Amino acid sequence: MNHQQPDSIRRLRLKAEEIRRRCLQVIFNAKAGHTGGSLSATDILTVLYFHAMRYRSDQPDWPDRDRFILSKGHSVESFYCTLAKANFFPDSWLDTYGTFQSILAGHPTRKVPGIELNSGALGHGLSVGVGMALAAKMDAKSYRTFVLMGDGEQGEGSVYEAAMTASHYHLDNLIAFIDRNGLQISGPTESVMTLEPMRQRWESLGWDVKEVDGNDMAALVDCLDNWQPVGKPTMIIAHTTKGKGVSYMENVASWHHGVPTNEQLALALSEIDARIQTLTEKP
Numbered sequence: 001m002n003h004q005q006p007d008s009i010r011r012l013r014l015k016a017e018e019i020r021r022r023c024l025q026v027i028f029n030a031k032a033g034h035t036g037g038s039l040s041a042t043d044i045l046t047v048l049y050f051h052a053m054r055y056r057s058d059q060p061d062w063p064d065r066d067r068f069i070l071s072k073g074h075s076v077e078s079f080y081c082t083l084a085k086a087n088f089f090p091d092s093w094l095d096t097y098g099t100f101q102s103i104l105a106g107h108p109t110r111k112v113p114g115i116e117l118n119s120g121a122l123g124h125g126l127s128v129g130v131g132m133a134l135a136a137k138m139d140a141k142s143y144r145t146f147v148l149m150g151d152g153e154q155g156e157g158s159v160y161e162a163a164m165t166a167s168h169y170h171l172d173n174l175i176a177f178i179d180r181n182g183l184q185i186s187g188p189t190e191s192v193m194t195l196e197p198m199r200q201r202w203e204s205l206g207w208d209v210k211e212v213d214g215n216d217m218a219a220l221v222d223c224l225d226n227w228q229p230v231g232k233p234t235m236i237i238a239h240t241t242k243g244k245g246v247s248y249m250e251n252v253a254s255w256h257h258g259v260p261t262n263e264q265l266a267l268a269l270s271e272i273d274a275r276i277q278t279l280t281e282k283p
């Protein structure tokens with residue numbers, strides 16, 4: 001068995017673990033946050049910001065930047081930590097999260113450098129992404145638009161208006177993800193609203209659908225590296241684990257917006273630190 005991993009994958013995995021670590025500290029300090037969905041989405045955010053997307057963090061409005069919309073806006077803590085790591089703003093801003101008048105509110109806002117859309121009311125991000133992708137076509141621009149949705153979010157009807165529009169206009173510059181962690185706010189997605197067969201539904205809406213392990217960095221890199229425009233929008237169903245990376249949070253619905261105690265934080269950080277140490281050791 002080959003235990004070696006290419007350097008770039010190792011580097012990305014390390015970044016994702018560092019983002020998870022910071023995210024938990026931020027939630028602990030604020031005594032609030034959407035923990036489970038932040039952790040499930042961390043690897044997707046990492047691969048986008050440190051591998052796939054084109055942007056200039058010192059020039060957030062650079063016209064040719066790839067666009068990213070966090071439609072599942074409640075997962076803002078890992079998003080803020082990713083943007084800080086990508087140098088859109090100083091890491092010290094993260095310490096203000098949850099305090100009065102902090103620029104970092106409990107859901108994404110356009111006040112924050114690097115954020116394209118105020119989000120948090122589920123079901124709107126894909127529609128705005130469609131608009132951005134359509135604008136790129138009309139302006140003959142080559143930027144791509146990425147949208148990250150939740151699986152519970154798939155119960156919002158507006159998602160399907162956006163889905164139809166994207167395929168009608170052949171928006172092959174639009175790449176959406178569903179963070180398929182199987183849990184909603186209150187329990188399993190399938191007990192709230194049946195979403196399967198998810199792949200076939202999106203295919204029937206005219207999308208090119210890919211499925212990937214959304215917590216496997218090598219698989220995410222491979223999926224995005226092999227992406228090609230095929231005259232249709234792309235949907236990446238990313239199979240993830242809610243609470244990924246903290247043993248006692250994984251697949252536990254109540255960690256959707258759980259805040260760790262002192263002892264729980266220490267345990268979570270020790271698990272993450274053990275992985276960080278392995279990733280920083282020479283192969």
Ligand SMILES: Cc1ncc(C[n+]2csc(CCOP(=O)(O)OP(=O)(O)O)c2C)c(N)n1
Nearest residue numbers: 037074120121122150151152153183184185
């Ligand atoms: C329109 C709307 N309805 C309800 C909510 C409340 N809410 C916040 S998170 C959430 C669950 C979302 O589940 P999912 O999309 O699966 O997100 P994840 O599991 O990735 O955290 C709900 C219902 C909301 N933010 N917006």
Ligand SMILES: [Mg+2]
Nearest residue numbers: 151152183184
């Ligand atoms: Mg979910």
